[in-house]
Amino acid sequence: MAVAVLTGLGGVGKSALAATAAHRMRGAFPDGQLYADLRGAAEPADSADVLTHLLRSLGVPEGAVPDDAGQRGALFRSLLAGRRVLILLDNAHDTAQLRPLLPGTPGSAVLITSRARIVGLPGARLLDLEAMTERDALAMLEAIVGGERVAADPGAARRLVAACGRLPLAVRIAAARLAARADWAVADLTARLGDERRRLDELEADGLGVDAxxxxxxxxxxxxxxxxxxxxxxxxxxxxxxxxxxxxxxxxxxxxxxxxxxxxxxxxxxxxxxxxxxxxxxxxxxxxxxxxxSPDAAERPAAQRRLLDHLLATVTHAVRRLRPHSDLPDLLHPASTPGHRPADAEAARAWLQESHQLIRATAEQALGKGPWEDLGEQALRPAVDLLTGWAHLILGTARRRELQGPARLALAGAHCHGDSRSAARALRLIAAVPQQGADTYPRIERALRQALRFAALAPDPLTESEAAHELAMILAAMGRSAEALPLFEQAYARHVELGGRGDAVRVLAHVVRARMLLGDKERAEAAADEVLRSARELGDRSTLGHVLYQIGCALLAGGRPVRAAAHLRESRQHHQWVGDLRWEALAWARLAHCALARERPGEAAACATQALSIEGDLGDAFCRGLALAARGRALLALGEAPALSALASLRTAHRLLSARGAAEADELTSLLWTAPPAPRRPGVPPGSPSRGAASAARAAL
The missing domain is CATH 1.10.10.10 (Winged helix-like DNA-binding domain superfamily/Winged helix DNA-binding domain)
Incomplete structure (x- = not known):
């Protein structure tokens, strides 16, 4: 005896599918079909009563139905012996209700539908029904509403079936409402379904309802x-x-x-x-x-706050595992729950990988996003610090873009509640997240200076140290190392005061680079060895990779490309190990420039290609510009690729770097003005706009 069980949530179409299947299989069961509604989702039918119904369907007179339930089952099985009958048992409650209804005879088959998972029937095949595909949902909508109305606004139609969760019952009700209102466009009902609090009320028609x-x-x-x-x-x-x-x-x-x-x-x-x-x-x-x-409604804010605190505590533990010498964990809001403590760095990374969406959404919920959200002022600082800790772990990855929305919610909440500390930390996050369009260093500078002003009001030692460090980095990137140096020294002193050895060593590496750019080569090189020794003693690969990168850049600027390349290669390896894609890509780009300084254009082109490959998922304009600049120069030096391709790379690099405000754009400006024109193509007259790529590049400057 074959038994199949269709399960799924209410409205997913179990009964309709079972009825369709039974109709199509009627030829395989020449002795007929039996149907019984077991009412499992309401007041379950008694198995003995169902047996009576099945026996009467088989032609047993009412007076011949045994009083004893066991005898009814025996009679049912004897009547089906040697016959091929399909039995459809719709809306079953559980295994106990079903067992007396199974004939157990070869030749017959039983098709069962149930909202509950029926797992106690030996040999039964369990089929879980899911929501329809978008294509099937649109086909159902079109069949009821008409193809012309759906085709008039296909985007609204897709949004409508998405709002219905592609649930057959919901799509059918929505379509029926549209069919009854010829004056409605599909977009009209789609808009009504946009309010989650009203959506279930909208999905009711003719006695049918998703809520019910x-x-x-x-x-x-x-x-x-x-x-x-x-x-x-x-x-x-x-x-x-x-x-x-x-x-x-x-x-x-x-x-x-x-x-x-x-x-x-x-x-x-x-x-x-x-x-x-x-x-x-x-x-x-x-x-x-x-x-x-329900009475639990009053418990919801406390439950959501528990989850917020749990995530804050766990992120704090993850930072300790992944950035063991950072002062950040001690400066985050103390959580009221212990959270989950990852056993080691690998466990912390694994937890983080599966928790990104939950972290972001929980912070946004606490900050008031969504119709059921907003935990109020008491959740502001935990939410901001959850984002701050999360940002510390993802800024080197493509996920850093995901901070933009919640960071702006955090700033709005901080302004609403007059919380200078939260405003300072939110502004740091906004400064760190790439913006749409041309993202500029001046924008970041403004945000960080504003963050420092709020930090002074709070006061907030975390922002005072980190924002000073980050502002100094931005100033140095714009070629303003003289302004950056005192800010680096200020940040270093603050980190030492806070006990963040790893953070302090990172800042010192920037001091080395700033001194080199200011021409103090002897002092910079002497300090570089000491800083690198301190970084190695910490045993933190993230910090070591960062220090090696900064010192490598300093050595490259100081005319030491061989030593610089050695530092940058090791830096790249550490960043790859910790999964910091941004700094890995930057290391590749700087290695390309080291190769150019050593007159190795082939190696430079290969390194630039690696940088561009990694950067593709990050959207980092500076890294892309730096890599394209190296690629363009390498192609020009190789002379193997068309000059037009090389100059296109240089022109794109110049556009990216100059729009951002990076100091590296100045060197490209000179290069583009002096680069040789591309060879004239046959048949193109001299003086035409296509005569040379260099002319086009110069025209764009």
Whole structure:
């Protein structure tokens, strides 16, 4: 006997699919089909009563149906012996309800639908139904509404089915509402669905409703599981693990996992990996609705604050593992929970890798983003410091772009509550995040100077030290090393005072580079050896990689390209090991310039290509400009590629570096003015606009 079980949340189309399948298979079961609604999502039908219904469907007179449930089952099996019958048992409650209804005879088959996961039937094939694909959802919408209305605004149609979570019931209701309102455009209903608090109300028509479909499953939960359903919806993300659930519910992780698995079994939560659970978008909205209407609503802010503090504590521990000699952890807001302590640096990186979305979304939630959000003034500093600690770990990666939105929320919150400390830290984050369009050093300089002003008001030693260091770096990058040097020295003194040995050594490496750029070569080279020795003693590969990079740049500026290359190669290896892509790419770009200084254009081109390959995911205009400048010069020196290609690289590099305000742009300006024109192509008359790439480049300056 074949048994198949279709499971999935309410409204996903289990019954419709089962009915369609039964219709298509009627030829394979010539002795007929039997159907019974087991009412599993409401008041489950008694198996004995269902057997009576099935026996009557098989032609047994009412008076011939045995009174004993066991005898009814025996009669049912005997009647099906030797026959080929398909039995459709719709909306089953659990295994106990189903067992008496299975004939157990060869030839027949049973197709079962259930919101709950039916796992106790030997030999049964379990099929989990998911939401429709976008293509299928649009096809359903078009079939009901009409192709012309959908084609008139395909973007709105895609947004509509997305707002419906591509759930068949929701799409069907939305389509029915549109069909009944010929004066509505698809965009009109899409706009109405945009408000999450009203969305479930909009998805009701002709006695059908998404809320009602979910409520049947919810009402079947025991009190403990129902509480878990409500409070886990308070998480800022739809996908989470048992640790997040445990923190929100304020219970141990094993109990949290049991509750989550019970929700999976009830069809209200999806298991999407090892220790990963996901709310369907509409189910999450429903869960938040029932949370609002329950006594647990008063507990939601405390649950969300527990999660915020848990993440802040864990990020702080991760910083200690990954930046062991930084003073940052001691300057973050103290968390009220112990958090998770990664065993080592590798464990910290693994935790961080799977927690980025949760960190960002939780901070945004605390800062007031979203219809159910905003934990108030008391959550401002923990949220800002969660972002500050996270930023410390991701600024060398492509994820640093993700800081832009929450950083601006943090600044707005700081201004709203008059919190100078939070404003200072938020401005540091804004300065660190690449902006859309031409991102300039002057913009960063303004943000950091403003951060320092707020830090002085607070006072905030973290911003006073870090923003002074970062401002000095920006000034040096603009060719203003004389202004940068006292700020570097100020930052160094502050880090020493705070006990951040790693941070202090990093700043000293910048001091070495600034002195070299100011012409104090002897003093710079003497200090370089001492700084490098201190960095090696710390045993922190991130700090060592940073120090090696700065000293390598100083040596290159001082006319020592061989020694510079040795430092930069080692720097690149350390940055690669810790996963800091930005500094790895910068090291490759500087190595390209070392190779040029040693008249090795082939090596320079290869290094520049490596830098550009890594930078492609980062969006770092300075790094790209630096690498393109080296590539263009290398191609010109090689003479193998068309001069037009080389000069195109130089022109792009000049545009990027000059727009940013980098000092390196000045050298390119001179180079582009003196570069030889590209050879004239056959058939192009002298003096034409295409005569040479150099002419075009100069015209662009």
């Amino acid at each position: 479909a979910f409520r049947l499953s919810y009402q079947s939960l025991d009190p403990h599981t129902a509480r878990a359903f409500r409070l886990t919806s308070a998480a800022a993300v739809p996908v989470f693990g048992r640790t997040t659930a445990a923190v929100l519910l304020d219970i141990d992780e094993d109990a949290a996992e049991d509750a989550l698995e019970a929700l999976v079994d009830a069809g209200l939560l999806e298991a999407c990996g090892i220790d990963r659970y996901r709310f369907h978008d509409l189910v999450r909205i429903f869960a938040r609705r029932v949370l609002d209407d």
